[in-house]
Amino acid sequence: MRTLAAILLIPALLAPGAAAGDTTPPTAPAELRVDAVTCESAVLTWSAATDDVGVAAYDVYHDGQLVRSVPGDTTSATLPVVGGATWGWYVNARDAAGNVSQAGPTVTVTPPFCEADREAPTTPGGLSATATGTTVALSWAAATDDVAVTAYVVHRDGEPVGTVTGSAANPPATSFTDSGLRPRTGYRYTVLARDAQGNASARSEPVDVTTGAGCAGPVCGVAEVTAESDLPWGLVQLPDGSVLYGRRDVFDIMVMNPDGSGKRSVGTVPDVAGTNGEGGVLGLAISPDFATDGWLYVYHTSATDNRIVRIRYDGTLRTETREVLLTGIPRNKYHNGGRLRFGPDGMLYAAAGDGQDPDQAQDLASLGGKVLRLHPDGSVPADNPFAGSYVWSYGHRNPQGLAFDSRGRLWEQEFGNNVMDETNLVVRGGNYGWPACEGTAGDCAGPGLIAPVRTYPVAAASCSGIAVVRDVLYIACLRGTRVYRAVISGDTLTDVQQYFVGTYGRLRTVEPSIDGNLWLTTSTRGDKDSVPGNSAERVLKVTLGE
CATH class of the missing domain: 2.120.10.30 (TolB, C-terminal domain)
Structure with missing residues (x-):
């Protein structure tokens, strides 16, 4: 028996007068496919699920996150996408009593970018490093790009050790903390900028730093x-x-x-x-x-x-x-x-x-x-x-x-x-x-x-x-x-x-x-x-x- 709170929280897509006593979930939706893919949207289509009473709604997920719900008489949805990002979609069916099916198969797609971007970001400048014990704190000036800088890759002694990510709407931070280093050891750092289409800047001018005699931080x-x-x-x-x-x-x-x-x-x-x-x-x-x-x-x-x-x-x-x-x-x-x-x-x-x-x-x-x-x-x-x-x-x-x-x-x-x-x-x-x-x-x-x-x-x-x-x-x-x-x-x-x-x-x-x-x-x-x-x-x- 569902609590009153649960009844009040049943999504609006469920039909009024949900069948009391219905405990059988629908079958999983199948035959997913993606059509009409652009840099901003794609159409997801699936075959109808079945239920002993009736399917009231379909919930569309992207890698575990609910994206959209549609009525049970609908077997397609137009979904927003971001160019260059890989999306893994699947669909659950839901009946009027709130029973949810197991998930259907996953279909993946990587939409194209809206426009070709062949210009790399500028090189980050002003890289500085401060050692506190065996931890090094780095900071630098933001790079620029004709579209957007979406990541900075930090290199230590020539090898990548971290990636600071962001997006066009939320630019990546211009700082990085490298922890758990060896004491009394010299390190050389550089950083490069990258855009959404993988264009990378040249590496910054290096900065050298020597760690302290022992650990002075939490890690x-x-x-x-x-x-x-x-x-x-x-x-x-x-x-x-x-x-x-x-x-x-x-x-x-x-x-x-x-x-x-x-x-x-x-x-x-x-x-x-x-x-x-x-x-x-x-x-x-x-x-x-x-x-x-x-x-x-x-x-x-x-x-x-x-x-x-x-x-x-x-x-x-x-x-x-x-x-x-x-x-x-x-x-x-x-x-x-x-x-x-x-x-x-x-x-x-x-x-x-x-x-x-x-x-x-x-x-x-x-x-x-x-x-x-x-x-x-x-x-x-x-x-x-x-x-x-x-x-x-x-x-x-x-x-x-x-x-x-x-x-x-x-x-x-x-x-x-x-x-x-x-x-x-x-x-x-x-x-x-x-x-x-x-x-x-x-x-x-x-x-x-x-x-x-x-x-x-x-x-x-x-x-x-x-x-x-x-x-x-x-x-x-x-x-x-x-x-x-x-x-x-x-x-x-x-x-x-x-x-x-x-x-x-x-x-x-x-x-x-x-x-x-x-x-x-x-x-x-x-x-x-x-x-x-x-x-x-x-x-x-x-x-x-x-």
Whole structure:
């Protein structure tokens, strides 16, 4: 049964008098194609879905972001595009009761630019560098272009180390911070400008700088521990120092020593299925009593849902011990959530996405769009806010970050649609507003809605994992290709800084290490499909300052 809030939030495209008791979703739309492609628009067409009652609407998505909704008797849409950018579209069908289909196939297109641009930007000037310990801060004067400068590429000793991106409407910043360098070492930097069509300026005049005797900042060093051909999603470090991480599309668990040696697969998680998007083997957590019980907890996608299981690990994944703890978390191509975290209360917390059905986030009868809380054995805690329910908080879109601070408070990181991401301080029974509210945009004044502690523009964020070390919050961002660092001060986040902007590409997971530092994983290729082994990723170790 849907809550009153959910009923009020059903989109206007749904027909009045929605069929009560209809729980069967439509079939997935198929046969997508793109026609009439110009530099500003394209026409997307698909074959009609079917439903036991009737299709009320189609939702058109671009790589997990809702672009447009059209009535159920329409099987095409004219969509805005940007020349030169690659778009991956797919369509979900929705019936009058709010049931949402699984996503149809993805069709991609790269529209042409509106006009040929063969003129490179001018060369950036005035490059300066200041070393503070093992961190170098760079700044330069903006370049110019006949159309627009859209990026600056920073080179250290002749090799690219970061890309500062922007657009014609939002020019890229003219500064860059390079962290984790060697002490007492000389470096030479240059920077070049690039436009949207790939024309690049000459490199700037170089600037030389020598780092200090030791680390004087929050980030003191970065080292690649291992390379990986699949997507490392969940990662945990065991009491003996060894590291386990899941390979999302291969469906197995890897183990390695802290230095990356001894890496091997320890077994495949049973009953995992991809989604041709972002499903597979997702979050990992180990029991608070792992040294004695050996339980490894896994959040994964199956053919029908997302679920949480536990399997004993003793150097091998003992799949015969698997226990399915929770099923029925909505799945779809995107919005599967996936992060697991044990709290100081000994309970397991899980970040569950809305399965691309926004209405579920407000429906307390659904596990979608929620932070869930369960006993380690999978039972419902008696002190959960809604009797007999796993729901701890609701009104979430696609949460993928969970972390606890020294006061035992739960911080959560959540993807926005196309306006803003949000960092939330989660409280028992709290409603965080989705789908009426995205960050602070939309109808956010409803009674009882809890505002985010901080928001970030989607283009500079799309953040997944979070970690807390010494009451500092670290946030790993995909589209934003950076790590945010923020000091937890009371109920606020202060002294917000950005690291690794464009240095390592898309960043998925950040986890505390047992020596007080950070693990960091990349997610740069193949993270929008379910093809195993088509990535080129890295697991990094970040050494933090005091």
